[in-house]
Amino acid sequence: MKGPATRPTAVLAVLLLASWxxxxxxxxxxxxxxxxxxxxxATTDLVxxxxxxxxxxxxxxxxxxxxxxxxxxxxxxxxxxxxxACADGSLLRFTERFLVQINPVAEGVDCAVDFLDGKVDVLxxxxxxxxxxxxxxxxxxxxxxxxxxxxSDRADRRVLVFEGGVTATEPGSQPAEVAAGQELIIRRxxxxxxxxxxxxxxxxxxxxxxxxxxxxxxxxxxxxxxELPPERLAAAREQFKTLHAAVLRQPDAAEARTRLAEVQLAxxxxxxxxxxxxxxxxxxSETLRxxxxxEDRARRGDGADREKLLQLIRDSRLSPATGGESGLTAxxxxxxxxxxxxxxxxxxxxxxxxxxxxxxxxxxxxxxxEARERGEIxxxxxxxxxxxxxxxxxADSSRSMARRALAMAADGGGLSDDELAAxxxxxxxxx
Numbered sequence: 001m002k003g004p005a006t007r008p009t010a011v012l013a014v015l016l017l018a019s020w021x022x023x024x025x026x027x028x029x030x031x032x033x034x035x036x037x038x039x040x041x042a043t044t045d046l047v048x049x050x051x052x053x054x055x056x057x058x059x060x061x062x063x064x065x066x067x068x069x070x071x072x073x074x075x076x077x078x079x080x081x082x083x084x085a086c087a088d089g090s091l092l093r094f095t096e097r098f099l100v101q102i103n104p105v106a107e108g109v110d111c112a113v114d115f116l117d118g119k120v121d122v123l124x125x126x127x128x129x130x131x132x133x134x135x136x137x138x139x140x141x142x143x144x145x146x147x148x149x150x151x152s153d154r155a156d157r158r159v160l161v162f163e164g165g166v167t168a169t170e171p172g173s174q175p176a177e178v179a180a181g182q183e184l185i186i187r188r189x190x191x192x193x194x195x196x197x198x199x200x201x202x203x204x205x206x207x208x209x210x211x212x213x214x215x216x217x218x219x220x221x222x223x224x225x226x227e228l229p230p231e232r233l234a235a236a237r238e239q240f241k242t243l244h245a246a247v248l249r250q251p252d253a254a255e256a257r258t259r260l261a262e263v264q265l266a267x268x269x270x271x272x273x274x275x276x277x278x279x280x281x282x283x284x285s286e287t288l289r290x291x292x293x294x295e296d297r298a299r300r301g302d303g304a305d306r307e308k309l310l311q312l313i314r315d316s317r318l319s320p321a322t323g324g325e326s327g328l329t330a331x332x333x334x335x336x337x338x339x340x341x342x343x344x345x346x347x348x349x350x351x352x353x354x355x356x357x358x359x360x361x362x363x364x365x366x367x368x369x370e371a372r373e374r375g376e377i378x379x380x381x382x383x384x385x386x387x388x389x390x391x392x393x394x395a396d397s398s399r400s401m402a403r404r405a406l407a408m409a410a411d412g413g414g415l416s417d418d419e420l421a422a423x424x425x426x427x428x429x430x431x
Contacts, residue, residue: 029067029102029111032091032271033083033220038233040223047082048074063223072101075118081219086111089299090124091271093216103131121145121212123275132157135170135186135194142166143251144178145209159184160201160209163251163279170194180251206248207241214240217269224268224301239263247276254280254316262313265306271299277309281349282316290418291342312345343383343405343419361388379408379415386426395429402426 034041047061052070061073061082073082075098082094088110094100098118105112110126122128123143130137130146135157137146142164149156159166161178168176168184176196178184183205185197217240222228228236243263246256261276274295277283288295291308298305348360365388371377382405389398405423409415415423 028087030085031061031063031065031067031082032085033081033093033216033223034061034063035081035219035223036077037079038215038218038222038237040219044080046075046077046080048072048076050074067102069102069104072099074099081216083216083220084111084113085271085299086124086126086128088126089271089275089295090122090126090128091275092128092130093121093123095119095121095212103129105129115146115148117148119145119147121209121216123272125275125278133188135168135188137166137168139164139166142180156188157186159186160205162201162209162248168196206245210241210245210248213244214238217244217264217267217272220269220272221267224270226267236267254282258282258313258316262310265310265313268301268306270301270306273306273309274298277312280316283309283312283345287312287345287347290344290416292416315346342416343380343387344422346384346387358392361391364388379405379412380419382408383415383419383423383426386423390426398426399429 034044036044036046041063043060043062045060049058049061049065049067050056050072051058051068052072053068067073067084073094075082075094075096078096080095080098082098084092084094086092090110092100092111092113096118098120099116100118100120101114101116103112103114106129108127110124110128112129113120113131115130115132120130121143122130122139122145124139125141127138127140132146132148137144137159142161144159144161144164144166147158147160149158159168159178160183161180163180165180166178166184168178168186170193173193176184178198181201183199183201185199187195187197214237218228218233218237221236240260240263243256243260246253247260250256257276257280261273261280261282264270264273264276278285278288283293285295288298291312293305293308294302298309346364348357352360365385368377368381368385371381382401386398386401386405389395389401402423402425405415406420406427409420409423
């Protein structure tokens with residue numbers, strides 16, 4: 001190890017940290033991905049890690065390693081991939097010859113970094129802050145990329161926002177809002193104020209970034225133990241690229257996003273899959289709690305949680321929210337009841353009309369009646385029927401189905417504590 005005086009990066013870290021407010025909390029950041037080209041790495045000596053608190057530089061970086069405020073990472077190779085995971089699940093991915101420092105975070109912010117060189121891609125459902133040369137990019141749930149282009153007398157930053165929105169701010173200047181589908185070019189010449197130029201993201205950029213995200217997924221899949229010999233590797237990479245491009249073109253299209261999440265789960269790319277499952281509208285944090293999926297555990301690759309997420313995606317195809325048929329009658333009702341994991345996770349999509357919601361519940365009641373006639377209905381199936389009748393305003397049928405759910409559960413179980421509580425409320429005439 002070498003002392004801080006032997007590297008100019010150490011001096012830079014000291015100067016930056018000197019101006020940070022002491023009261024701000026330290027960010028919890030972990031190295032969650034490492035790779036070179038498409039090869040996963042457990043450790044590398046091609047990233048220098050300056051540890052601010054100790055004042056030393058370590059010539060080795062390891063997967064799973066924690067980073068503290070002030071730590072500085074310097075890439076020595078153009079083909080490296082580094083992923084940092086923040087405490088609440090935000091992902092920051094760095095490529096090219098990156099130089100990045102971990103910043104302290106403000107209240108409510110998941111992650112904050114000072115991005116000094118290279119390319120960074122951000123995937124987050126929370127608030128993050130990426131600063132570069134005095135301009136900070138804040139967001140509350142998005143996918144965006146930043147690339148730093150250096151010229152002889154300037155440093156241009158290109159911010160591509162693929163979904164959500166980003167706010168670019170600099171002390172003394174008006175904030176610049178960047179909407180989904182836009183590229184913001186920030187030009188700054190020496191000490192002059194930055195100049196902002198907006199453009200639409202074009203097809204070439206979509207293809208380029210889809211290829212980059214496919215590379216990320218392949219590295220993560222191989223790191224998780226998925227065997228990908230050369231012929232399968234090429235096919236997987238192409239499949240991921242096609243799926244990512246579809247999402248980047250239409251970030252609000254639930255069907256494209258759930259298909260991407262399904263393939264990511266199959267390849268054990270769990271952190272990104274969980275983001276896409278939630279972003280698609282298939283599941284909220286509350287839904288995940290109801291089916292006993294722990295988000296932090298799921299991000300780290302729990303097999304049982306992975307199966308539950310896959311099941312949510314499959315069941316969601318029975319809903320108009322993901323571009324499927326409007327009801328269950330076009331599907332096999334037997335498959336629906338067999339796959340049902342939680343009666344409380346069956347919900348109409350957000351934002352649909354009352355008529356569409358009535359159709360949603362009506363179709364499920366029809367399918368479950370068919371299952372009952374075959375003798376295949378479960379306690380959960382009766383509870384779904386009770387919820388459906390309640391939503392349709394048929395209180396008597398709702399009470400009857402809820403009581404059957406409770407009776408069946410008393411004989412053979414099959415309902416969670418939350419489901420039992422819901423069934424009791426409906427059986428007594430309220431929900």
